[in-house]
Amino acid sequence: MQRGWRVRAFVHYRGDHPAGWLERSACLGDIEVVAGDVRDYDAVHAACKGVDTIFHLAALIGVPYSYVAPMAYLRTNVEGTHNVLQAARAHAVSNLLLTSSSEIYGSAQYVPIDEGHPAVAQSPYAASKIAADQLALSFWRAFDLPVKLVRPFNTYGPRQSPRAIIPSIIAQLAAGRQVKIGNLSPRRDFLFVEDTVDGFLAVAASDRAVGEAVNLGTGRETSIAELVRVIAAMMRVEVELLEDPARRRNEKSEVDRLLCDNRKARLYCSWEPQYTLADGLPPTIVWIRSNPVAAPGTYAL
Secondary structure (H helix, E strand, C coil), X not given: CCCCCCEEEEEECCCCCCCHHHHHCCCHHHEEEEEECCCCXXXXXXXXXXXXXXXXXXXXCCHHHHHHXXXXXXXXXXXXXXXXXHHHHHCCCCEEEEECCHHHHCCCCCCCECCCCXXXXXXXXXXXXXXXXXXXXXXXXXXXXXXXXXXXXXXXXXXXXXXXXXXXXXXXXXXXXXEEECCCCCEECXXXXXXXXXXXXXXXXXXXXXXXXXXXXXXXXXXXXXXXXXXXXXXXXXXXXXXXXXXXXXXXXXXXXXXXXXXXXXXXXXXXXXXXXXXXXXXXXXXXXXXXXXXXXXXXX
């Protein structure tokens, strides 16, 4: 809208909050909100009519829950992506961005991880995202559908679900000193949401990104233990760090290390991250403290 675009948002139908987080957006009045389900081809087809650019972000994203309900992930992430691809093809959409995930790489076989790193599914979630990626690229090769894969590393920021690691840590510290974590050793490349959004827009504007996957990340890694200490220092809490077996992933499915090589994003899209953890964590802490969305310490799948 600030760029002069007319925006239509396809949101998962809910009877209680039909626009989801958009209900709290200052620009809601300028957005055409369409409720439906990405698994319903007719609804997706109707929503794509008259559109030239699609940002496909609809997905089930919680890794732990994918162990419980893998078929739900196949139906949403793979069948849902198929519906978007078919609808985009039917309406001759000229620009389709599919949201991938750094989880498709599995534990790093080398670092930093570039887009040529092998795809190794260590969870049903990761497998569903690999399948969606390959399905999208097949539509590029077979039908010349202008697909671009955007592969963010660990995005964080205001409005993030409490199931994610950073909101969980902040919520627990806001309630007291104890922080329960499943595994303290994994290392992640944390990307602030403002940089993620700018990355999507940069990929959308890049002709060189068609038929390609593009990583978005900072090129810096932080262990979970280090992350807890940094957040605790910002919140001025003397933290008591506890490992909680109930929150630990299966040993064979734990992704130990993700560190982004973002050279393609820099070269193809003239994008580079602007925020460090020191920049992005303070507004995230403020937002989560002001918007408690789950009981402190609650473990969400």
